[in-house]
Amino acid sequence: MQIRLRDPRLPVIRTKRLVLRDITVADISPAYIAWLNDPETVKYLEIRFRRQPPDIVRKYIEDRLKDTINSHHFGIYDQNGQRLVGTVTLPRINRRHGYADISFVIGHPEASGKGYASEAVHGICYYAFFHMGLTKLWGGYYEGHEASARVFAKNGFSVEGCLRKKLLSYDGRRVDHILVGLLAEEFKPAEKYLGPIPPLVSIDEDVP
Ligand SMILES: CC(C)(COP(=O)(O)OP(=O)(O)OC[C@H]1O[C@@H](n2cnc3c(N)ncnc32)[C@H](O)[C@@H]1OP(=O)(O)O)[C@@H](O)C(=O)NCCC(=O)NCCS
Numbered sequence: 001m002q003i004r005l006r007d008p009r010l011p012v013i014r015t016k017r018l019v020l021r022d023i024t025v026a027d028i029s030p031a032y033i034a035w036l037n038d039p040e041t042v043k044y045l046e047i048r049f050r051r052q053p054p055d056i057v058r059k060y061i062e063d064r065l066k067d068t069i070n071s072h073h074f075g076i077y078d079q080n081g082q083r084l085v086g087t088v089t090l091p092r093i094n095r096r097h098g099y100a101d102i103s104f105v106i107g108h109p110e111a112s113g114k115g116y117a118s119e120a121v122h123g124i125c126y127y128a129f130f131h132m133g134l135t136k137l138w139g140g141y142y143e144g145h146e147a148s149a150r151v152f153a154k155n156g157f158s159v160e161g162c163l164r165k166k167l168l169s170y171d172g173r174r175v176d177h178i179l180v181g182l183l184a185e186e187f188k189p190a191e192k193y194l195g196p197i198p199p200l201v202s203i204d205e206d207v208p
Contacts, residue, residue, distance in 0.1 A: 001194035003127060008068055011131070015123040016195040018116060019081035020074040020088065023061050027075060027084050033057060035107030043170040044142050045105065069093070072100075076120045078111060085111035088120045090128065090137075098135040100128060104151065117151045122193035125155060129184040130200055136183055142167055143176035157182045 002014040013020040033054055035041050042048040050056075064073040070093055076086040085108035090100040104121055106112050128134045139157065141148035161179035169175045189197050 001123075001126065001189075001197045003131060005131075009065075010068055010072055010074060011127065013074070013123045013127055014081075014195075015119050015193055016191075017078060018119055018123065019077040020120060020123050021077065021081075022065060022068075023073065023075035023084065023087070024065070025058060025061055028054065028057055028061060029084065031108065032084055035109070038107070039170075041105065041107050044145050044148065045103075048170065069095075072124075074120075074124065076104075076106070076116060078116065083108070085116060086120065088117075088124050090124070093132075093134075098133065100134055100137055102128075102137050102139045117147075118154045119193045121151055121155050122190060125182065125187050126189050126194060129187050134184065136181060138179060138181040140177050140179050142169060143178055144169075149178070152180045155182065156186055156188060 002012075004012040006012065010022040033052065036047065036052040036057060039048070061073075064071060072090040072093065074088050075084050076088055077083060078085050086104065086106035088102070088104040090102055093100040102121065102124060104117050106117050125137060128137055137157075138160070139152055141152070143162075157180040159178060160181045163177040163179065165174040166177040167175050191197060
């Protein structure tokens with residue numbers, strides 16, 4: 001586990017196998033555009049309602065780079081930080097109340113089923129609780145989306161609510177929106193995701 005702070009840019013977070021950092025315009029590749037438009041990848045995401053051509057993606061990335069106060073949009077990179085395989089996002093950070101929601105995608109076709117989403121979510125939980133000082137993270141998924149449910153559960157999130165028949169599923173059914181949450185005090189950093197974890201240095205520590 002390694003976190004390199006780069007204020008006002010997002011930090012670079014290294015977990016066991018992944019690098020999490022901001023996505024720059026230079027990272028927008030044809031492969032990235034392709035998975036943002038792949039019906040199978042986006043079937044549980046809001047972006048499925050609108051095609052994502054390069055100009056829209058570019059505008060989104062530029063907006064995210066400008067605002068690192070209210071949202072954090074991280075790219076997930078494997079191959080020693082070289083290949084963009086997904087994203088993990090805190091789309092709305094509420095600093096007054098100390099919470100944020102979290103969402104994730106593993107879009108690269110060669111990257112799914114390797115535990116990457118679980119590892120990336122773990123890295124962001126660590127950063128959100130121990131560096132940003134947030135008290136709570138929450139997320140949501142479509143009823144029946146088992147992979148998403150597993151990623152949250154493996155990170156210690158528990159089901160906190162169910163908004164009945166709130167969402168329109170990709171197959172036209174109405175399904176529940178399952179809400180999950182995790183408190184800072186419940187989060188147990190795991191070396192199997194993060195690698196060796198350095199001791200935390202308190203920012204209030206008196207340094208002579
Ligand atoms: C959901 C998603 C992020 C999972 O990414 P991933 O890197 O493959 O996830 P992980 O490998 O970390 O873990 C997935 C878990 O779900 C399980 N899983 C996957 N598909 C499953 C299914 N159809 N039924 C039951 N469990 C399933 C896996 O076995 C694994 O659990 P395990 O470690 O206990 O075996 C990825 O498939 C994705 O991006 N989907 C599209 C976007 C999306 O839906 N994002 C979530 C929005 S909340």
